[in-house]
Amino acid sequence: MWAVWAVLILIIILGMVFFAFNNLTQVVNINLSPLFEDRENVPLLSVVFWSFVSGALLSIFLFITNFIKQSVHVRTARRKIKALENELVILRNRPLDESTELIRGADSPNLSHKSIFDDKG
Secondary structure (H helix, E strand, C coil): HHHHHHHHHHHHHHHHHHHHHCCCCCEEEEEECCCCCCCCEEEEHHHHHHHHHHHHHHHHHHHHHHHHHHHHHHHHHHHHHHHHHHHHHHHHCHHHHHHHHHHHHHHHCCCCCCCCCCCCC
């Protein structure tokens, strides 16, 4: 796998060098009027380089925020799994008579409470 990464990085570096040699003398004008002053006669190579750097920083920032969000989600899921496993151990250790009473109690409604709507007085 490291060989694939090395070849990929080598291709990217060779592409960047090829692009740099073909665009050494080219200049561009950059319009940043709403926020900053306009730039004139900026080498295209520096524009591409700083665009690449800003894109890399933005993607690293997004990766870190996504990683933190997923690690928090995994941590809460592990806590929930641990709590459910503890509850399962407790339920497994109960006697059968007590478990059947709990199951019967869950199936039949509690009729000792009267509703205020049952009174026809």
